[in-house]
Amino acid sequence: MTENTRRFCEVCSNKSFDDGGDGFFYCTRCGSQVNDIIDTGVDEDDLFNPEGIYSASQRRKYTNVSQPEPLSQVKLSQHLETQDDYDEHNGDDGVVPAEPSDFGSSQISLTYKDYYSGIRLRYIMGVQVMIQLQCKALVEKFNVSPLIVGLVGPIWLRLLAHEKIMNDEWADNVIHESESQTQGEIELSQPTGSNKTEPHNLLGKRAVTIWHKSLSSMIPLPCSLAISFLVCHVSREAILPTDILKWTLEGKLPYFSAFLEIEKQLGPPSRSCPISTSRMFRPIKTITLQKLESLAASIARKIGLELPSVNFHAIASRYLKHLSLPVEKIIPQACQVYEWSMPPELYLSDNKLRLPSRVCVMSILIVTMRILYDLNGGKWELISSRSNNLVSTDEDDSSSCDPDPHDSTSDMNKSNFDALKLLKILEEKYSELSDTYDFSKDLQSYLLYCKDVVFAGLEPAYDDHEEERIIEDLWDFYQSHKAGKASENGKTDSHTCNGFHHSGSRHGCSSRRKERENFRDDGCKCKMSRDDGDSNAVNCSQCGLEETALSQLKEDMKENRFVYIPPRKNVKKKDGYIRYARKRDGAFLYAVHADYYILLRSCAKVAQVDVRTMHVGVLTFERRLETLERRIDFCLCKRLPDDFCEFCRNE
The missing domain is CATH 2.20.25 (N-terminal domain of TfIIb)
Incomplete structure (x- = not known):
């Protein structure tokens, strides 16, 4: 035209x-x-x-033009090299000669082999480019070891060899399978429309669509994310599925908009691959966390790759820093528990119903902290009873509450103080542990995210310079309006936090402290008696504060199907570590103490799992520890036989 x-x-x-x-x-x-x-x-x-x-x-009389036969049993790099050499000599897309001998030979239709070879090669090369872009982003943006670049190639090629996509009979098998899925007699239909020159199956369906669906089911696009996570796991990096998914949703890891770079590197689709790049390489939805970990383990199982356990030390240290807990005190003990137990849940599994490996890491930390700080019931209620000394004071003034080293009960007080301090940190950090995405910070970040990721590659239906000018004017107006608003906020710097209006800086604002002060001023019924000099008024205010905090905690536990257990009285030394259980009352109910629940919900929020899932992981790990202790006791109590060798008898 x-x-x-x-x-x-x-x-x-x-x-x-x-x-x-x-x-x-x-x-x-x-x-x-x-x-x-x-x-x-x-x-x-x-x-x-x-x-x-x-x-x-x-x-x-049409002249017969010999078509280059695509290689099938060679490496992927040789495919690309052959394709590039052919393009350099012919100056076209590698399907037909660019300079035909006459007019008739230039209109020769593509063969059956041209279509499936072109679609297969472009899909494989596109997924490979997507994996390379993700590994490059991991190294450059997130300081991952460059070792993953050397690991990703063999894993990717071995996966292709396992799926047998490069076999010559692959295309025929896919077509036969699509025809055999129909039950009963098959009515033959003739293809019509603009794609009637393409190959079709007996049902009249386009073969290119059937081949594309087969490729996307055998090697789906989420395989790129699974392979990227797998090479990080093999190289002992502290990268979790939660990180891969977050970076993908934020657009920092090329996935949703990777088809733009794929088209730049591979070029536009050729005649032998009549499928657009966006349709072939643009994901419709993201992958779940559990599916990502199981898919990575499934790939490793297919290619015969023996995986190590997760890097417990690096992941546990990262979790403790996120919780603002003392790493130097907890990590050595947690590593001893890990090395002694070595639970199988620390290895990746292709079972979608199994608990994630990060739940097992956090379970070891929870058990270790319960042993170190003696969190077995009653410690959180002790915080409420000492609210004047611990809760209402700042963290900088907490040193004034240190126990007296010359006291006879110094060890007990020191243990209680450490436990109370730990629970205080967890309770205050709980509301700050919400993981937010970068594009949700402000409107500008969200608009740029929509432009670069959500609506990447979209253009106006036709070239309209007036529309582009209006968009630029609106964007400039938004930038200028935002700058003026920021200058006004810089003068007043007022904000609202949990229903309370504040003036000044946001730093140092504690919503929980404000709620307690508001309760002391307005919510206590004994305010008048306190003004009259009644000595019991302060105690009544403290009791009201304790009841309010306890009712809020019970309400939170009820939402997650947990049942509150009051503090124990007359605790005996031999009681030791308490193991909780669950019972079925229509659904599973979990009865726990308050201090354990506060520790559990904070750790579950960091691991990005449900509180009940985290509790099940802790119960599973405690059951394993109990089994190991029982076996050790059995072996130690077992009497050795009398038929010793001569060397043992001499000893």
């Missing part, structure tokens, strides 16, 4: 059209056929010459 012909597509108003090779023209954007233009392919000299080659008695 000549450039002088000014036409617009009736569907998308596009100006560019392409010759489909069948005498019709098609829109390069939406693929719709132009109805009123047909390429007759008649030479002007032959049109008015009765003896010409286009007369009814004359028949053109």
Whole structure:
């Protein structure tokens, strides 16, 4: 179609059209056929010459053009090298010669092998480019070891070899499988429309669509994320599935908008692959955390890769820093528990129903902290009873509450103080542990995220400079309005926090402290008696504060199907470590103490799992420890046989 012909597509108003090779023209954007233009392919000299080659008695003899056979049993790099060499010599997409000998040979339709080879090669190369982009982002943006670049190649090629996609019979097997899925008699149908020159199955379905669905099911696009996580796991990096998913949703890890870079590197689709790049390489939805970990383990199992356990020391240290807990005190003890127990849950599993490995890491930390700080019931209630000394004071003034080293009960007081301090940190950090995405910080970040990730690659239906100018004017207006608003906020700097209006800086604002002060001033019924000099008024205010905090905690526990257990009285030394259980009352109910629940919910929030899931992980790990202790006791009590060797008898 000549450039002088000014036409617009009736569907998308596009100006560019392409010759489909069948005498019709098609829109390069939406693929719709132009109805009123047909390429007759008649030479002007032959049109008015009765003896010409286009007369009814004359028949053109088509020349046979040999097509290059695609390689099937070689490495992927050799495929790309062969394709590049062919493009350099012919100057085209590698399907037909760029300089035909005559007019007739240039219109030869593509063969069955050309179609499935082109679709297969482009899909494999596109997923490989996506994996390379993700590994590059992990190294450059997140300081991951460059070792993953050398690991990803063998894993990817071994996965291709296992799936047997490069076999010659792959295309035929996929077509036969699509035909055999229909029950009963098969009604043969003839293909119609603009794609009638393409290969179809007996049901009239396009073969290119069938091959693409088969490729996307055997090697789905989430495999790129699973392989990226797998190489981080093999290289002993402290990268979790939660990190991969968060960076993917934020657009920092190329996944949703990777098809733009794929088209830059591979070029536009050729005639042998009539599927757009966005349709082939743009994911519709993200992958879940559990599916990501199980998919990585499934890939390792397929290729025969023996995986190590997770890097417990690095992940546990990272969790403790996130919780603002003393790493130097907890990590050595937690590593001893880990090395002694070595639970199998620390290894990746392709079972989708198994608990994630990060739950096992956090379970070891919870058990270790319960042993170190003696969190077995009653410590959180002790915080409420000492609210004047511990809760209402700042963290900088907590040193004034240190126990007296010359006291006879110094060890007990020191243990209680450490436990109370730990619970105080966890209670205050709980509301700050929400993991937010970068694009949710302000409107500008969200708009840029929508432009670069959500609506990446989208353009106006036609070139409209007026629309582009309006968009730029609106964006400039938003930037100027935001700058003016920021300057006004800088003067007053007032904000609202949990229903309370404050003036000044946000730093140092504690919503829990404000709630307690508000309760002391307004919520206590004994305010008048306190003004009258009644000595019991302060105690009543403290009791009201304790009851309010306890009722809030019980309400939170009830939402998660936990049952509150009051503090124990007359605790005996031999009681030791308490193991909680669950009972079924229609659904599972969990009865726990308050201090354990505060520790549990904070750790579950950091690990990004449900509180009940975290509790099940702790119960599972405690059961394993109990089994190990029982076996050790059995072995130690077992009497050795008398038939010693001569060396043992001498000893």
